[in-house]
Every structure is written in structure tokens, then in C-alpha cells.
Amino acid sequence: MNAPEPRMIASWQALLEGGKTVDELLVSFDRARERRVLILPALFDEANKLRRFTLxxxxxxxxxGVDTFLPDLPGCNESLVPLETQTLTSWRDIAASAAEAFGATHVLSIRGGALIAPDTLTGWQYAPLTGAKLLRGMLRAQTIASREAGREMTSAQLMEEARQSGLQLAGWNLGPQMVREIEVALPGANDNHMLIEQKDLGGAGLWLRAEPDEDQRLSEALAEIVAHPAERPL
Structure with missing residues (x-):
């Protein structure tokens, strides 16, 4: 029997707190093959910069020969769910439910995606970073934006406001609980998740560029690692 043709763009039902579900966008290449990889993308501004790379x-x-699944998280991209209602905890639960829904055998987290990766799956962490470092980049961008708007605020002042009542950081409306959770979040320390450093792919990370960009060679290098784990054992 021939493998089914993949539906690249579809939707999936994300399970929210309280048992409600919401339709979210799903990009996937699903031919019902043995290796099925859930992809947890970079978060916030880095998600924009790495979207093309990820696809x-x-x-x-x-x-x-690898099936891949890239689900939208509630509050991101085309989601109708307000981002300020989401937390890292809720996103971790969403990631776990997505893995189950897609029958994922592995997980690939990219940058900040490592902060919400299920530890029940074998997989990879590509260039993970701490939540504190993720926040620092957003705070830096917000201080510049505030200055241009005539409102001088330091990163410390912005952070205190964000902890107490939430804040729009670099265009993202984060609730206070999300901010507090990100501030102390660390990538999962899981022996089943192999670290992939940027030097393993060659070149510089695309998140360092000022605007979204692409590099086919880097994308193919990452795909090779995921498709041929025997050459890079977990």
C-alpha cells in the first residue's frame, strides 16, 4: 500500500486548562512512517526569525523519510486564544497532549522550545537557552521601543512591572505568571534529549540576524541529524 499524501497545513485540537479545546494551526508532513517527530519551535521573536528555517x-x-508535526501553541501565530492567558505550564501540557495526538515517537525542540519539551519522548534540543536569557533579549528590545516612545525605563523597571501585572515585551503580551515562569525556566535536563549545538550544523544561528532569514544548508544539516540518529546516537 502506498503511503498517504501529507496534508501540509491542517488544524488540531489543543486541550486548554479546564478541559476545553481550541482549533489551532498545524503544519505537518505525515505519511504514517515509523519516525514521527513533534517539533517545538523557538518562542516569541525568535519564532519569527526561525520559522522559515524550521519549515x-x-x-x-x-x-x-521522517514525519514531522509543527503545532501552533495557543496564543501564537493564527491562534484566537489571548497570549496573556497562557503560561509555560499550560504550554508544557499542550506539548504533551500534542505528542499524544500525533503519535509522536520523538521530539525536536528549537531554542526556547526546550523549555516546554515533554521529557517522556526521546529527542533533541537544538541550541536551547534558559528562560532568563530569552527574557533578556525581549527586555532589551522593549527598552529601546520605550525610549523611542518617550518613556525611559530600565530593564529592571520593566521586569518588575511584568512580574506584577504582565507587560507587552517586544510586541508580545505576556501575563505575569508567564513572565515569572520564564524567568526561572531551564531546558529539561533529560538524558534522552541530545544537545545539538550550532557548531554541529555549521554557520551562525539565524536568530542572531536582525531580520527573519533562511539557510537551506543549516536546515538540511538538522534534518540529517534527526533522520539518522545512528550516526549521532542518543
Whole structure:
């Protein structure tokens, strides 16, 4: 029997707190193959910068015989759920439910995605960073924006406001609980998640560029690691 043709863009039902569900966007290459990888993308501004890179990696993985699933998190991209109602805890629960819904065998987290990766799956962490470092970048961008708007505030002042009542940081409306959780969040210390450093792919990380960009060679290098784990054992 021939493998089914993949539906690249579809939707999936994300389970919210309280048992409610919401339809969210899903990008996937699903041909019902043995290796099925849940992808947890970079978060916030880095998600914009790495979106093209991530999709190119998925196309390359498809050609190498790997199914991949990139679900939108509630509050992100085309989601109708307000971002300020979301927390890292709720996103961790969403990631776990997505893994179950798609029958994922592995998980690939990218940058901040490592902060919400299920520890029940074998997988990879690509260039993970701490929540504190993620926040620092957003605070830096917000101080510049505040200054341009005529409102001088230091990163410390912005952070205190964000902890107490939430804040729009670099265009993202974060609730206070999300901010407090990100501030102390660390990538999962899981022996089943292999660390992939930028040097393993070659070149510089695309999140360092001022605008969203792409590099097919980097995407293909990451897909090779995911498709051929025997060459990079977990």
C-alpha cells in the first residue's frame, strides 16, 4: 500500500486548562512512517526569525523519510486564544497532549522550545537557552521601543512591572505568571534529549540576524541529524 499524501497545513485540537479545546494551526508532513517527530519551535521573536528555517528542515526531513508535526501553541501565530492567558505550564501540557495526538515517537525542540519539551519522548534540543536569557533579549528590545516612545525605563523597571501585572515585551503580551515562569525556566535536563549545538550544523544561528532569514544548508544539516540518529546516537 502506498503511503498517504501529507496534508501540509491542517488544524488540531489543543486541550486548554479546564478541559476545553481550541482549533489551532498545524503544519505537518505525515505519511504514517515509523519516525514521527513533534517539533517545538523557538518562542516569541525568535519564532519569527526561525520559522522559515524550521519549515525547510521539515521538508528536508520528509525527503529523508521522517514525519514531522509543527503545532501552533495557543496564543501564537493564527491562534484566537489571548497570549496573556497562557503560561509555560499550560504550554508544557499542550506539548504533551500534542505528542499524544500525533503519535509522536520523538521530539525536536528549537531554542526556547526546550523549555516546554515533554521529557517522556526521546529527542533533541537544538541550541536551547534558559528562560532568563530569552527574557533578556525581549527586555532589551522593549527598552529601546520605550525610549523611542518617550518613556525611559530600565530593564529592571520593566521586569518588575511584568512580574506584577504582565507587560507587552517586544510586541508580545505576556501575563505575569508567564513572565515569572520564564524567568526561572531551564531546558529539561533529560538524558534522552541530545544537545545539538550550532557548531554541529555549521554557520551562525539565524536568530542572531536582525531580520527573519533562511539557510537551506543549516536546515538540511538538522534534518540529517534527526533522520539518522545512528550516526549521532542518543
Amino acid at each position: 525547510q528542515m521539515m521538508r528536508a526531513a520528509d525527503e529523508l
